[in-house]
Amino acid sequence: MSLSILIVEDELSIAETLIYACQAEKIQTTHVSLGQQALDITLKQSFDMIILDIGLPDMTGFDVCKRLRHFCNTPILFLTARNHEVDRILGLEIGADDYVTKPFSPREVVARIKAIQRRLQPLPEHSPNGFQLDEHGSRIYYQQQLLHLTRYEYLLLKSMILQPHRVFSRATLMDSIWQSSEDSTDRTVDTHIKTLRQKLREISTLHDLPERELIVTHRGMGYSLLR
Incomplete structure (x- = not known):
């Protein structure tokens, strides 16, 4: 079954690059530009993973992640222009599963998506x-x-x-x-x-x-x- 990914990114060029890279690997994508849109859609629809930009126009990706974790355990991969250790640590502590800094290779992001899915795949x-x-x-x-x-x-x-x-x-x-x-x-x-x-x-x-x-x-x- 194909993976289903929610991309939360307000820079259209970055979002389109990610969408293209994911679709090349048969990964289904849904794109929103705002944090509130991400919260709204995840209440109605489930995803295998969320790619979440930290620098969103309406709220930070950190805030989105905190609110998501009240009702959603979907793996989260942060995207950010920041490369400070404190930001990486904070992102992981509040519930993110991985962290990629811009600029990044779309192929690397796809590889990280697959790695997270393998790591979280239950062996129950x-x-x-x-x-x-x-x-x-x-x-x-x-x-x-x-x-x-x-x-x-x-x-x-x-x-x-x-x-x-x-x-x-x-x-x-x-x-x-x-x-x-x-x-x-x-x-x-x-x-x-x-x-x-x-x-x-x-x-x-x-x-x-x-x-x-x-x-x-x-x-x-x-x-x-x-x-």
Whole structure:
């Protein structure tokens, strides 16, 4: 199946060059010039990747990326004229998957698109409730969407996926996941479970799934996946 790419770029000459390079590789493209247009279209249509310029007329690409990450886990490749390390770091920290500075070779951009797709392609083990675990890549998918998890969120959810019928006590989770018990408390585990639930809830809402907590609290005992 052909990849579908959203190009968010206000310089028409650059956009046309990217469109031509993508189409030469049988990659379908949609082009918009404004950040708000990108937000609007991604609410209605799904893409395999977003190529996002940082210097947009109505808002920065950083702002677009932050807002996209509230409801969309689509891989993002930043385009920018900036070459400052702090900008590259910021872009990656807020959810981008790669970063290309202008001027660039269109063929390089296409190569990066393919590399990101290979890297993010799930090698899943299926588990209950729509989860897919890729231990090799340290990634977890829910409803075929990549979950953007912190290290501890990933390890918590991985433990439950591998043993879906087990109820994990807080002490067990702390001992197996945190390197030192001094670094964690019952409250720490609860906080990470709360953020995990929120991320799962956002994807469930996006897919119009019934409201339910996939991570179940067992009073006085701990947590487990919904059975």
